[in-house]
Amino acid sequence: MSTDPGTLSAERILDTAEEVLRRFGPAKATVLDVARALGVSHGSVYRHFPSKAALRAAVAERWLARVSTPLVEIATGEGPAADRLRRWLRELSRSKRRIAREDPELFDNFQRLAAQLEDVVATHLEVLAGQLAVIVADGVAAGEFTAADPALAGRAVLQATARFHHPAHVSEWTEPGLEDDMAAVVALLIDGLRTRPAG
Amino acid sequence: MSTDPGTLSAERILDTAEEVLRRFGPAKATVLDVARALGVSHGSVYRHFPSKAALRAAVAERWLARVSTPLVEIATGEGPAADRLRRWLRELSRSKRRIAREDPELFDNFQRLAAQLEDVVATHLEVLAGQLAVIVADGVAAGEFTAADPALAGRAVLQATARFHHPAHVSEWTEPGLEDDMAAVVALLIDGLRTRPAG
Numbered sequence: 001m002s003t004d005p006g007t008l009s010a011e012r013i014l015d016t017a018e019e020v021l022r023r024f025g026p027a028k029a030t031v032l033d034v035a036r037a038l039g040v041s042h043g044s045v046y047r048h049f050p051s052k053a054a055l056r057a058a059v060a061e062r063w064l065a066r067v068s069t070p071l072v073e074i075a076t077g078e079g080p081a082a083d084r085l086r087r088w089l090r091e092l093s094r095s096k097r098r099i100a101r102e103d104p105e106l107f108d109n110f111q112r113l114a115a116q117l118e119d120v121v122a123t124h125l126e127v128l129a130g131q132l133a134v135i136v137a138d139g140v141a142a143g144e145f146t147a148a149d150p151a152l153a154g155r156a157v158l159q160a161t162a163r164f165h166h167p168a169h170v171s172e173w174t175e176p177g178l179e180d181d182m183a184a185v186v187a188l189l190i191d192g193l194r195t196r197p198a199g
Numbered sequence: 200m201s202t203d204p205g206t207l208s209a210e211r212i213l214d215t216a217e218e219v220l221r222r223f224g225p226a227k228a229t230v231l232d233v234a235r236a237l238g239v240s241h242g243s244v245y246r247h248f249p250s251k252a253a254l255r256a257a258v259a260e261r262w263l264a265r266v267s268t269p270l271v272e273i274a275t276g277e278g279p280a281a282d283r284l285r286r287w288l289r290e291l292s293r294s295k296r297r298i299a300r301e302d303p304e305l306f307d308n309f310q311r312l313a314a315q316l317e318d319v320v321a322t323h324l325e326v327l328a329g330q331l332a333v334i335v336a337d338g339v340a341a342g343e344f345t346a347a348d349p350a351l352a353g354r355a356v357l358q359a360t361a362r363f364h365h366p367a368h369v370s371e372w373t374e375p376g377l378e379d380d381m382a383a384v385v386a387l388l389i390d391g392l393r394t395r396p397a398g
Contacts, residue, residue, distance in 0.1 A: 115370070156383040160359040168367035171314070184355040192391030 008040060010048045010058070017059045022106045026113035031055060060117050063110055064124040067095055068131070075131035081139025082190045085157070088135060089186055090179075092128070093164040097173045111167045129155040136193060145193040157189050207239060209247045209257070216258045221305045225312035230254060259316050262309055263323040266294055267330070274330035280338025281389045284356070287334060288385055289378075291327070292363040296372045310366045328354040335392060344392040356388050 016037045020029045031052050035042040049055035074088045100107045114121050133154030139145030147153040163169050164182045172178070215236050219228045230251050234241040248254035273287045299306045313320050332353030338344030346352040362368050363381045371377070 152383055153387065155380070156387045159362050159380055160384045160387065162362040162368070163358050163365070166362070166368075169361070169365075181354070181358055184351055185359045188352065188355045188359065188388060188391040190391075192387040192389075 008038065008044055008048070013038065013045055013048055013055070014059055014062055017055055018063070018106070021059060021109050021113065022103075025109050026056070026116065056113060057117055057120050060110070060113055060120045061124075064114075064120070067092070067099075068124060068127050070095070071128070071131055075134045081135050081142060081144050082194075084135050085132070085139075085190060085193075086186055088131065089157075089161055089164070089182070093161070093182060096165045096167065100167070100170050100173060107167070107170070111170075114167075125158065129158045132157050139193065147193055153193060157193075160189055161185060207237065207243055207247070212237065212244055212247055212254070213258055213261055216254055217262070217305070220258060220308050220312065221302075224308050225255070225315065255312060256316055256319050259309070259312055259319045260323075263313075263319070266291070266298075267323060267326050269294070270327070270330055274333045280334050280341060280343050281393075283334050284331070284338075284389060284392075285385055287330065288356075288360055288363070288381070292360070292381060295364045295366065299366070299369050299372060306366070306369070310369075313366070324357065328357045331356050338392065346392055352392060356392075359388055360384060 013034065017029070017034045020033045020037055023029075024033060031042050031045050031049075034055070035045045038045070045055070049058060071088055071091060074084055074091060077084060129151070131154070133151045136145055136147050136150040136153045136157070140147055140150060145153075161182065163172065164178070164185070212233065216228070216233045219232045219236055222228075223232060230241050230244050230248075233254070234244045237244070244254065248257060270287055270290060273283055273290060276283060328350070330353070332350045335344055335346050335349040335352045335356070339346055339349060344352075360381065362371065363377070363384070
């Protein structure tokens with residue numbers, strides 16, 4: 001499977017790196033494995049990613065962006081903030097569960113990779129909390145929510161729903177009643193965000 | 200370390216089984232290991248626990264009761280429900296974090312044991328959610344909270360705080376700001392439980 005080095009894009013390297021990660025796991029996957037699978041020298045890979053650490057981070061970032069990017073549309077969309085919050089959280093939970101179900105090996109390997117990339121994960125969580133903050137701030141502007149600090153509230157909502165999207169809970173995601181449980185938690189959080197009289 | 204079989208109580212067997220579990224892990228620990236450590240025949244152990252499964256479940260139940268039993272006092276105590284809820288959740292989180300920090304090996308082995316004992320864990324979670332339901336129901340009776348279904352609300356509060364007490368999150372418990380994060384989540388949940396006008 002030889003490749004014309006001229007056509008070697010960062011995107012193709014990342015596709016292959018993901019496949020190598022699926023097969024070998026984060027502990028064993030090397031830049032040389034990726035170069036071999038592409039039929040290029042490891043120098044060609046290093047031209048795009050200056051180190052193994054940079055390649056791993058880029059793979060993880062792309063993977064996490066697949067989860068966070070589609071959510072932007074819901075966060076910045078139209079309609080009542082409470083509805084958007086519910087949809088956003090349901091979509092986050094469902095997309096995580098879908099990946100875990102459809103490609104459990106890759107999901108597991110990514111989880112182990114992410115455990116070594118604290119900064120990448122922290123940034124991902126900030127992106128998600130930021131999207132929630134946008135929804136909360138919109139709700140406050142519309143008089144639907146009260147929250148002195150939408151950023152803090154967004155972070156709290158993300159953490160309060162960890163059981164439904166955090167990969168550490170993957171073994172619980174097949175439990176019956178999970179969607180009902182999430183609906184109850186989200187309803188309580190929305191009540192907490194809703195306008196109440198000052199007194 | 201020989202033992203007079205006449206003094207062999209269930210409690211002593213459980214103490215020893217816990218020690219064996221710490222050393223060997225749940226995959227390798229056997230009833231024979233426990234009997235050996237006590238200097239008795241395995242028949243003496245089976246007199247108290249009819250099977251290996253029964254012994255493992257009893258070890259796990261005792262371990263989990265160490266977390267849940269001290270919380271009863273807070274759940275059924277005096278004072279505003281919101282205060283009790285905060286204290287109860289803080290104490291649950293702190294006791295889990297304390298065990299994980301002081302005896303990480305046993306914590307880890309218990310986590311692996313618990314993964315095989317879904318019924319024991321489910322009962323434990325029901326006990327905890329039930330204590331929260333008592334606090335919520337008290338708050339409703341005092342006009343402090345509104346909740347049509349305190350049992351549902353108790354379960355939702357427990358799940359919404361998983362990040363701060365669920366063992367799957369142990370690797371995050373050393374993060375700075377964890378107590379602040381928990382305070383923000385709990386404040387939001389209490390707002391959600393608080394009395395609001397019907398309109």
